[in-house]
Amino acid sequence: MRNPRTITDLPLEVLDIIFSNLRNLRDKLRLAQVDEYLGKAFSYHSRSDFKKFSPKIHFPVRLYRVLLANCGPSIVEFSCGSDTWSDLLAKSIAKHCSNLESVNISASLRNSHSLQFFLLNLANSLISVELKLNDSCQSPRILNAVAELKHLKKFLYEGYIDRGVNQLCKLVDLEELQLVYQGRGYRCRAVNLLQICGNMTNLRCLTNCEISTAMPDCPKLKTLYIKFCKCRIKGYVSSFILKNGRNIEEIDESCEPAPFDGRSFLEVMRSCPKLQVLSTQMGGIKIYQAFVTSIVDILKESVSTRKEPFELILYCRDKLRWFRRFVSGFYHMPTSHTVFVLHFCLSVATDF
Numbered sequence: 001m002r003n004p005r006t007i008t009d010l011p012l013e014v015l016d017i018i019f020s021n022l023r024n025l026r027d028k029l030r031l032a033q034v035d036e037y038l039g040k041a042f043s044y045h046s047r048s049d050f051k052k053f054s055p056k057i058h059f060p061v062r063l064y065r066v067l068l069a070n071c072g073p074s075i076v077e078f079s080c081g082s083d084t085w086s087d088l089l090a091k092s093i094a095k096h097c098s099n100l101e102s103v104n105i106s107a108s109l110r111n112s113h114s115l116q117f118f119l120l121n122l123a124n125s126l127i128s129v130e131l132k133l134n135d136s137c138q139s140p141r142i143l144n145a146v147a148e149l150k151h152l153k154k155f156l157y158e159g160y161i162d163r164g165v166n167q168l169c170k171l172v173d174l175e176e177l178q179l180v181y182q183g184r185g186y187r188c189r190a191v192n193l194l195q196i197c198g199n200m201t202n203l204r205c206l207t208n209c210e211i212s213t214a215m216p217d218c219p220k221l222k223t224l225y226i227k228f229c230k231c232r233i234k235g236y237v238s239s240f241i242l243k244n245g246r247n248i249e250e251i252d253e254s255c256e257p258a259p260f261d262g263r264s265f266l267e268v269m270r271s272c273p274k275l276q277v278l279s280t281q282m283g284g285i286k287i288y289q290a291f292v293t294s295i296v297d298i299l300k301e302s303v304s305t306r307k308e309p310f311e312l313i314l315y316c317r318d319k320l321r322w323f324r325r326f327v328s329g330f331y332h333m334p335t336s337h338t339v340f341v342l343h344f345c346l347s348v349a350t351d352f
Contacts, residue, residue: 007038008035008037008038012040012041012044015038015041015044015045016041016044016045018031019031019041019042019045020045025059025063025067026059026060026063028042028045029042029063029064029066029067030063032066032067032070033063033066039066039069039070040070042067042070042071043070043071043074046070046071046074047074048074049071050067050071050074050075051074051075051076051077052075052076052077052078052079053075053077053078053079053097054078054079054080055080055084055086055089056084057081057083057084061086061088061089064089064092065088065089065092068089068092068093068095068096068097069092069096072092072093072095072096072097072098073096073097073098073099074099075093075097075099075100076099076100076101076102077100077101077102077103077104078093078097078100078102078103078104078105079103079104079105080103080104080105080106081106082106082107082108082110082111082134085105085107085108085111085114085115087111087114090114090115090117090118091118093118093122094117094118094121094122097122097125098125099125100122100125100126101125101126101127101128102126102127102128102129102130103119103122103126103128103129103130104130105129105130105131105132106131106132106133106134107131107132107133107134107142108133108134109134112133112141112142113141115142115145116141116142116144116145117145119142119145119146119148119149120145120148122149123148123149123150123151124151125151126149126151126152127151127152127153127154128152128153128154128155129146129149129152129154129155129156130154130155130156130157131146131156131157131158131159132158132159132182133157133158133159133160133182134159134182140162140163140164141164142164143157143162143164143165143167143168144164144167146167146168146171147164147167147168147169147170147171148170149171150170150171150173151173152171152173152174153173153174153175153176153202154174154175154176155168155171155174155176155177155178156176156177156178156207157178157179157180158178158180158182159180159181159182160181160182161179161181161191165179165191165196166192166195166196168196169195169196169197169198169199171200172199172200172201172202173200173202174200174202174203175202175203175204175205176203176204176205176206177196177197177200177203177205177206177207178205178206178207178208179191179207179208180207180208191208193206193208193211193214193215193216194214194215194216197215197216197218198216200216203216203218203221204220204221204222204223205221205222205223205225206218206221206224207225207226207227208226208229211226211229211230211231211232211233211236211237214233214236215240217243217244218244219244219246219247220247221244221247221248222247222248222249222250223248223249223250223251224241224248224250224251224252224253225252225253226251226252226253226254226255226259227252227253227254229253229254229255229256230255230256231255231256231257231259234257235259235264237253237255237259237260238259238260238264238267238268241268241271241272242267242268242271245268245271245272245275246271246272246273246274247274248272248274248275249274249275249276249277250275250276250277250278251268251272251275251277251278251279251280252277252279252280252313253279253280253281254280254281254315257283257284258281258282258283258284258285260280260282260284260285261284261285262285262286262291265282265285266291266294266295266298269295269298269299270298273302273305273306274302274305274306275306275310276306276307276308276310276311277310277311277313278310278311278312278313279313279314279315280312280313280314280315281314281315281316281319282314282316282319283316285319287319287322287323287326288322288326289326291326292323292326292327293326295312
C-alpha cells in the first residue's frame with residue numbers, strides 16, 4: 001500500500017496558489033507554521049512582499065516570528081512604534097533579518113534596554129537609523145549603541161540630548177545627521193558639533209536644534225536645514241555659510257535670532273553660486289527696490305551654475321507684500337523668469 005500523500009508533497013507552485021487563496025496574513029502564517037516545507041512555500045509565495053516590515057499593534061507576535069523565520073532575509077526596512085515593540089520580536093529580527101539596512105523606531109523607557117541590544121546585534125548590516133525617544137527615555141546607552149554601528153550613513157535622532165551624543169564622533173562614514181532635542185522640563189545640552197562631526201568627511205546633511213559651539217567646516221555640504229534652531233553665537237550662521245557655501249544647493253532656515261541682515265543676506269547669495277532653493281523668514285531685513293534688484297543681479301551672474309531657476313521661499317506675510325510690489329517689474333524683462341521663481345509659504349504654499 002502506498003504512503004498517503006499530504007499537502008507537503010505538493011510543489012511550491014501549487015502551494016503558491018493555495019496561499020494566494022487564503023483570506024489574510026494570519027491564515028497564511030498559521031499554515032506556514034505547521035511544517036518547515038510549508039514555511040518555505042510561504043517564503044516563495046511572499047517573494048519581496050515584506051521588504052518593508054512594520055508590525056501592527058494587535059497582531060500576534062508568535063505569528064510574526066513565523067514570518068521572520070521564513071522571510072527574514074528579504075526584509076530590508078523595519079519601522080516600529082513604542083506601542084508595537086516586543087522584545088521577542090526584536091530578538092527574531094536580529095536573528096533572521098541578516099540583510100536589514102534601515103530601521104525607524106519610536107522608543108519608551110520600557111523598551112530602551114532591549115533597543116540597545118537590538119541595535120548592537122545588527123551592527124554589521126544597518127546603514128540607516130531613525131530613532132524617536134519619548135521624554136522619559138534616557139538615551140546614553142542607546143546612543144552608545146548607535147556609535148558602534150560602523151557602517152551607518154544616516155542617523156536621525158529626536159529625543160533628550162545628553163552626554164551620550166558625544167559618542168557619535170565614531171560614526172566617521174555618516175552622510176546625514178539630525179539631532180532634534182525633545183525633553184520636556186529639561187534644557188538642551190550644549191552639543192559640540194566640531195567634536196562630533198570633525199572626522200565625518202562624507203557628511204552632506206546636518207540638522208541640529210541648537211548651535212552653541214563652532215561647527216566643522218563642510219566644503220562639500222549641499223543641504224543646510226536650520227529649522228526652529230537657536231544660535232548662541234552672534235552672526236555665526238551667516239559666517240558658516242559664507243565659508244562653506246561653494247556647493248550648497250538648498251538652505252532652509254528659521255533661526256532665533258535672525259541669521260541675516262540685508263548686507264549679509266546678499267553676501268550669502270554671492271557665496272552660494274549653486275544655491276537652488278532658499279527658504280527663510282527674512283527676519284530683520286527691510287525689503288526695498290534696490291535690495292530686490294541686487295538679488296536679481298546676483299542671480300543673473302550665477303545663472304550658468306544652476307540647474308533650475310532659483311527659488312526663494314518666504315515664511316513671512318509682510319515680506320510677501322513687499323516682494324510682490326518690487327519684483328513685479330522684473331516680469332517684463334525677457335530673462336527674469338529663467339533666474340528667479342518666488343514661492344510664499346503661509347498656511348498653504350502659493351506660487352506667485
